Amino acid sequence: MKNIHYLFLGLVAAIGLTACNNEWEDEQYLQQASFKANVNDQGVTTTYVRFRPGGVVKYDLPILMSGSTVNKQNRIIHVGLDPDTLAILNKEQYGHREELYFRQLSEQYYNMPETAEMRAGESVTVFPIEFTLDETLDQSDKWVLPLQILEDPSYGYQANPRKYYRRAMLRLLPFNDYSGTYDASQYKCYLEGDKAKPLTVTSQRAFVVDDHTIFVYAGTRDIDFLDRKQYKIFIRFTDEIVDLQTKKLEIWTDNPNISFNTKDADGKEWVQSYSMSESMDPLKVYLKKIFISLNLHYTFKDITQIPGQKINYEVEGSLSMERKINTLIPDEDQQIEW
Structure with missing residues (x-):
């Protein structure tokens, strides 16, 4: 009787092993x-x-x-x-x-x-x-x-x-080398003549024009403003030295209707400048950091916010950006940590 019991268990085990397959070798999903x-x-x-x-x-x-x-x-x-x-x-x-x-x-x-x-x-x-x-x-x-x-x-x-x-x-x-999202915490927009209540934004996006030129939007505008195309401020990076740490920026607009101006009340030109530096991360030795800072000062007229009226604004301050580059990645569009 005992032998028959063992024989029965062996038969069941054999059937079970025969029925099994390596299911992980089959496709479990759709390709x-x-x-x-x-x-x-x-x-x-x-x-x-x-x-x-x-x-x-x-x-x-x-x-x-x-x-x-x-x-x-x-x-x-x-x-x-x-x-x-x-x-x-x-x-x-x-x-x-x-x-x-x-x-x-x-x-x-x-x-x-x-x-x-x-x-x-x-x-x-x-x-x-x-x-x-x-x-x-x-x-x-x-x-x-x-x-x-x-x-x-x-x-x-x-x-x-x-x-x-x-x-x-x-x-x-x-x-290009200068485009991207800049921190705007030190970038202020005032009603002209009243600096008590500045308008601020957290960031400003700089868009490509050519190899050495970008544009931002005037004041606090960004790409989601309906009238944004009338308020483009172009910024060209030059090699003209301002001092030991900064070089000159050329800024202008393509819309004369906003009365863009870079001079004070006495007609003296405000200095528009930038600085660039780079260093390797002390911990991630493959990571290169490039720091860019723009110093801007200009005035413009808002001609669309209130129909039929023009509002004078003065903008001054700095925009700053840190671009991180993973030097281990060969493809430039992939190595920049956006």
């Missing part, structure tokens, strides 16, 4: 093609591209094949434009305020293929985009290159159905 393009709170992917007038700058957008196992076949991933999603995004973000809409980047500023190849044994590839930027691309507009992974039964793959995986809304932000 779907997706962009790797993290979105911000506006639903777009911030895309930094070095401003290089007359030259081509390559940007590689990663494409992933999801799943628990490695892709086992060669695949050709098809990519196309997606203006419809961009239109929906604008409505969701800004309603009917079309002056604030994201605008689709014109074809003259980029070149891209129709497909990207993902080889067997790989689960990551890149979709190469070549940007050709110049001074004609006005950064007071919010330029976006809207992309989507195309799907067809003949393509031999599935596109991830989720919105921010199948689509990439690339918000293009060209950069």
